[in-house]
Amino acid sequence: MTSTLVLLRHGESEWNAKNLFTGWVDVNLTEKGRGEAVRGGELMREAGVLPDVVHTSLQRRAINTACLALDAADRHWIPVRRSWRLNERHYGALQGKDKKQTLAEFGEEQFMLWRRSFDVPPPPLDDDAEHSQAGLPQYADLGEDMPRTECLKDVIARFLPYWESAIVPDLRAGHTVLVAAHGNSLRALVKHLDRIGDDEIAGLNIPTGMPLVYELDDDMRPTAPGRYLDPEAAAAAAAAVANQGR
């Protein structure tokens, strides 16, 4: 038996549009981002890929993307589960900083280490800094798990327990599962599914609002590479993500 997994990065956010490092800052979708989410849902409906259950992060850009996409796919009524473990990578002291200015200030090598390396986190963000999430009610239960910065390795470490304990059981039950999340939390999942190496993963960029569909076997391994429902648009949008800051 195979199960179907659909990955959907949120549509364009207000800070994607401004080219700012975002991470755990809870910005909303732009009008364009709302349109991308609706289009993502239409693509799922047209392809007959109809989620039975949705998992989202605790961040409004992913939550609202899931609502808009599922509404467009006539699947607004399915059960929903949310976890901080699906949140975007915490970008530490870079949260709120302009990507272009950061590139100019620190140079290409440091910029790319912080942005795409596997295991180099940006400097941590102080709890009393403007863009800190420390003390927010949605993270009150995290205790020691509350990040102040993260690299992709850290995201994988906090994402995988949720994958195993919450998403895999839904897939094993035969459900088509939608995961509505973020550029870097979805990079963590794709790295795991496609067994992408620690160095190679730097080259992977996930576009906003484009459903990416996997068929998984009983061992939760993809039977074929993930397929974007609109491959041409996805390739162009992924290239735009790669070029942010330039």
Ligand SMILES: O=C(O)[C@@H](CO)OP(=O)(O)O
């Ligand atoms: O700013 C962020 O939180 C992420 C996603 O928008 O950016 P990047 O693609 O640079 O990792």
